[in-house]
Amino acid sequence: MLELTTDERAIAAGSAGEGAAMAMRIVAEAARLMGAPRLIPIASAHIDGALYHGDSGTLFAEKLVAGRARVGVRASLNVGSLAPAGCAAIRLPPHERDMARRMMRAYEAMGCEPSWTCAPYQAGHRPTQGSDVAWGESNAVVFCNSVLGARTNRYGDFLDIACAIAGRAPDYGLHRPENRIATLLIDVGGLSRELRSSDVFYPVLGTILGRRAGSDVAVIDGLQSCTTEDRLKALGAAAASAGGVGLFHVAGVTPEAPDAATALAGSAPRETIVLAPDDIATALARLSTAGPTDRVDAVAIGSPHLSLAEIDELERLMAGRKLKLPLYANTGRHVVGPLEAQGRRGALEAAGVVFVVDTCVVVTPILPELEDAVLMTNSGKFAHYAPGNTGYAVSYGSLSECVESAVAGHLVRETRAWS
Amino acid sequence: MELKAEPLLPGDAVSGACLALTAPISFWGGVDPASGTIIDARHPERGQNIAGRILALPGTIGSSSASAVLLELVHAGKAPAALLVDAPDAILLLGLVVAREMGWPTPPAFRLPAADQAALAGREITISKEGRITPA
Numbered sequence: 001m002l003e004l005t006t007d008e009r010a011i012a013a014g015s016a017g018e019g020a021a022m023a024m025r026i027v028a029e030a031a032r033l034m035g036a037p038r039l040i041p042i043a044s045a046h047i048d049g050a051l052y053h054g055d056s057g058t059l060f061a062e063k064l065v066a067g068r069a070r071v072g073v074r075a076s077l078n079v080g081s082l083a084p085a086g087c088a089a090i091r092l093p094p095h096e097r098d099m100a101r102r103m104m105r106a107y108e109a110m111g112c113e114p115s116w117t118c119a120p121y122q123a124g125h126r127p128t129q130g131s132d133v134a135w136g137e138s139n140a141v142v143f144c145n146s147v148l149g150a151r152t153n154r155y156g157d158f159l160d161i162a163c164a165i166a167g168r169a170p171d172y173g174l175h176r177p178e179n180r181i182a183t184l185l186i187d188v189g190g191l192s193r194e195l196r197s198s199d200v201f202y203p204v205l206g207t208i209l210g211r212r213a214g215s216d217v218a219v220i221d222g223l224q225s226c227t228t229e230d231r232l233k234a235l236g237a238a239a240a241s242a243g244g245v246g247l248f249h250v251a252g253v254t255p256e257a258p259d260a261a262t263a264l265a266g267s268a269p270r271e272t273i274v275l276a277p278d279d280i281a282t283a284l285a286r287l288s289t290a291g292p293t294d295r296v297d298a299v300a301i302g303s304p305h306l307s308l309a310e311i312d313e314l315e316r317l318m319a320g321r322k323l324k325l326p327l328y329a330n331t332g333r334h335v336v337g338p339l340e341a342q343g344r345r346g347a348l349e350a351a352g353v354v355f356v357v358d359t360c361v362v363v364t365p366i367l368p369e370l371e372d373a374v375l376m377t378n379s380g381k382f383a384h385y386a387p388g389n390t391g392y393a394v395s396y397g398s399l400s401e402c403v404e405s406a407v408a409g410h411l412v413r414e415t416r417a418w419s
Numbered sequence: 420m421e422l423k424a425e426p427l428l429p430g431d432a433v434s435g436a437c438l439a440l441t442a443p444i445s446f447w448g449g450v451d452p453a454s455g456t457i458i459d460a461r462h463p464e465r466g467q468n469i470a471g472r473i474l475a476l477p478g479t480i481g482s483s484s485a486s487a488v489l490l491e492l493v494h495a496g497k498a499p500a501a502l503l504v505d506a507p508d509a510i511l512l513l514g515l516v517v518a519r520e521m522g523w524p525t526p527p528a529f530r531l532p533a534a535d536q537a538a539l540a541g542r543e544i545t546i547s548k549e550g551r552i553t554p555a
Contacts, residue, residue: 053491055491056493060517154509159486159510159513289460387461
C-alpha cells in the first residue's frame, strides 16, 4: 500500500497551489497503480510530453501553468512538433500549429530547458550512476538506465512532467536494484567480429532484443570492444521501439555489467539465446517494409538525434558530392549550434542535406505526401515508426547505403556478410 | 461465462463488443489519435477501430507517448469503452488518470490476464463496476 508523507499529502491537497497538487496526485495515482510503497526524490527529469498529439495535451499543460506549477528539478525537453531552431518546412495546419506552439511554450513556462532533443544524454544531461531520475522518451530511458547507470522507469507523457514538478517518483521497477538484474542472456559471440563492429548491426540486434526480452532485463555477451556510444544509442532505441525494454546490460561495456555473471547477480539466466546468422536475417528483413524495389523518395537519419560524431561520418561518406534525394538529418540545437559555428552546416545544406532540428520526421508532417513512397533509413526506430506515422514504406540500410542511395537517386545496396 | 477482472481505475458498468488484440501494441504510432483506427502496419488487427469497444490488451510496447494518444482519444470521444490490460502499465493508464484530472468522462480500466482475454474476442459483454464480466 502506498504511504505518502505528511508533506506529500498536503501538496496533493493544494498547499503549494493547484498545479503542484495535480502533479502530486498524478504521481501518487501512478504509484498506487504500480504498487509502489512510497515516493522517492529524483535528481532530474526528461520530458517527452511536449509533443503535440492533439489538443488534449496542450490543455493539460496549460492547466498546470494556470495552477502555477514549476519544475522542482532539472528537466530537459524531448522533441516538439515544431522547429523553432530549424529549417525543414512543417506541414501542420494552422490550428494544430497554434496548439503545438502553445504546448511548447507552456512547458518552457514551467521551467523546462528548451533542449528539444530525444538524445538529451548527448546534449549535456547525463545523470550520475545510481541516481534516481524520471525520464520519458523510450530511447532516452533505455540509454539513461543502461549506458549511464542512472535509474528510471519508462515515464510516459504527463507522468514525466508530474514527477518533475513534484520532484518525486513512485518507488518501483527499475528504481529498485533487485529489478535491474538480468534474467536473460543473449550471446552474440558466434557472429563475426566485422559484423559486431559495424553500425548497421546495432538496430538489428536491438530489434531482436526488443522482441525477445519484452520488458525483461537482458545481458548481451560478446560485444566487448565492439561498441561505441552511438551504437549503444541505436541498439537501445531499436529495442525500445520493438519491445518494452527499459534496461539492458552489455557485458564488459555498460556500468552495471563488468561481466555477464555480475549482471546476472551470480544466478543462472532464465533463458540463454545464442544468436545465429538466421536470427539476424529474420530481424533484418523485418526492418524493411518496402519489398523488392529500387525506389527511394527520401532518406532520413537521426533517430535518436544525430551526434556530432555521426555528422562527421555523414560528411565523410558524402565526400563533397551532391545528393539527388533529400536527406533529412534529424538532430538538436546541441549539434547544429557547433556545426554553424564551424561553418559546416551551409555546405551540407547546399549538397542536399535538410536539417530537422528540435523535432523529427516521424513525429510531425515534414516528408512530402507521395503515393507509394519509400523512405530509406539507418535507424531502427525510424524503420519501426515511419510506416504508421508517415505512410512511407521503409528500406533499412547502413549509413553508407543511405548516402549512396541519396547520391544515386535510387536504392544502392553494398555487399555485406550478415553473419 | 463469468470472469472477474480487477478494477484498476474505477468507472460505471459498461457494455459493448470486445476487441481482443492478438499481439501487444504501441498506441503511439499504432493507433490514430483522431479516429481510434489501428494503423501499425505490422499489427494483426490493423484497420480495426478501438473507439467505443471494450479493448483487451495482451501487452503494450514501445513509445512513452501512449498516454498522450489515449488522452487524445478520450478528448476526441474516440476512446475504448473500457480497457482490459494484462498488467498495470504506468504509461498507457496515465492517459486515463490525467483525463480524470481534466474532468473529462473517463473509461474504466481493469486487469485481466491475457490468457482470459482471448475468450472474449468479438463477444458482446458487460463489465460491472466491480469487474464482473458477463455476456451482454
